[in-house]
Amino acid sequence: MQRAKTKTKTRVFSGVQPTGNLHLGNYLGAITKFVALQAEHDCLYCVVDLHAITVFQDPDELAKNTREVTAAFIASGIDPGRHIVFNQSQVSGHAELAWIFNCVARIGWLNRMTQFKEKAGKDRENASAGLYVYPNLMAADILLYHATHVPVGEDQKQHLELARDIAQKFNNDFAKTIAREGYEGGFFPLPEPLITGPATRVMNLRDGTRKMSKSDESDMTRINLTDDADAIAKKIRKAKTDPEPLPSEAKGLETRPEADNLVGIFAGLAETSKEAVLRDFGGSPFSKFKEALAELAAAKLNPIGEEMRRLMADPVEIDRILDDGARRAHAIADPILAKTKDIVGFIRS
Known part of the structure; x- marks a missing residue:
């Protein structure tokens, strides 16, 4: 697990919200890029249902939309056998690491996030706390897997920059412990953006x-x-x-x-x-x-x-793919989360 001692293939993480009505913008801006990246990277593609509930979702629609995004991934050419396709809520490490990052990130950083201002609009006081700390969860999504690259559109670059800031601050805050554990250059990598193609913003x-x-x-x-x-x-x-x-x-x-x-x-x-x-x-x-x-x-x-x-006519098969993906995601995430807890000073059995 120690990055100073192991060379790994570049790892890509990205996610799509299950909010229904997938359109050409999702396809050209994200999904086609996901398909192309399979050739050169180890990829994790996540249906980010925890992000979706920052605004209220009808439970039945959320489950349906989660399966629809999964079906779109596979129909577009993502191979769930070679790469990992899963839904976020099945891997609890996303939420656990997000809480740690809530305590690392600064209020001033979050106040500069333009997407919160756009989504909350003039009714900011009635926006959910989850919508406000959404970027910290996004950082956890990426760093939970020590992802090295993230395909992002122009509107997501600010969130990736925040993820890098959080990783750097964590590495600085716990530098002595991280060095004692044998990690050179920090525990969390600073993920790089991948912005490719002529239609990243439709x-x-x-x-x-x-x-x-x-x-x-x-x-x-x-x-x-x-x-x-x-x-x-x-x-x-x-x-x-x-x-x-x-x-x-x-x-x-x-x-x-x-x-x-x-x-x-x-x-x-x-x-x-x-x-x-x-x-x-x-x-x-x-x-x-x-x-x-x-x-x-x-x-x-x-x-x-x-x-x-x-694919949508066979929800049992889609759920099987998501379950298998979650199991494989756990295999990567659990040791990284456990080491994060050790670095922070949490006692665990």
């Missing part, structure tokens, strides 16, 4: 300045993973654009958020760059481009939606 189809969200009232603002080809085509056809044809260079997208979003979506689905897309479609009217985008999106997403529906 925007609303009707407003290119806002992120695509499952909480938007209008279903026309997003493409759901379970949408059929007709629904996808309709939403893309009605997506907001501007009257100018597509530019020939990416620089021409800088002041055109809706065009930039659609080109980024095409690039993400085609696994290419915005520049390559514009070489093919620069100067074209949006009608031609949207037709090609609708065909590409349907070709990519329809098989995933069909496989998700097949």
Whole structure:
């Protein structure tokens, strides 16, 4: 277990909240990256149900949505045999380490978290305490496994920076004990961000300045993973654009958020760059481009939606996958949590 004495393969941790209506933003911004990372890293992919309850969740819907995210992982190409897929609440170490980190993190750090301000809004006094300390739990998710890398979107970079601050402060606070235990350079690693691909942030189809969200009232603002080809085509056809044809260079997208979003979506689905897309479609009217985008999106997403529906019809199998993943996650997390308790000074049997 001692990192000073053992060289391990890079380990990736990431999670998705089970809040229903998985959409294209989840797929391009996270899940496709998860699939690609399997080739070069040891990966843990978590359905973060503890994070989900920072706002009230209907219990039946929470269980259903947890299985839906698991189905989306597998349907998109994540291999639960080679890598670990599990739901957060089955590994109690997440909550235990989060409490230790609540006592390491500083109030001032949490007060700077922009996502809490955005989610709590003007009704901050009625937000849950869990929503406020959410970043500490996120740090625990990552550091419980000594993860070395975390795939994050731009909006999550601040949380990863906080996780690094918490790890560094813990290492500093308990430096003497950590050194006595034989760990050189600290007990917790400082995880690095992985931000890859042309569509890490997918925007609303009707407003290119806002992120695509499952909480938007209008279903026309997003493409759901379970949408059929007709629904996808309709939403893309009605997506907001501007009257100018597509530019020939990416620089021409800088002041055109809706065009930039659609080109980024095409690039993400085609696994290419915005520049390559514009070489093919620069100067074209949006009608031609949207037709090609609708065909590409349907070709990519329809098989995933069909496989998700097949998996969701067998919840026993999904639960078996989650149970197996939790068992394997425990095997990594439990020794790290036990050593953390030793370092802090907790007596344990």
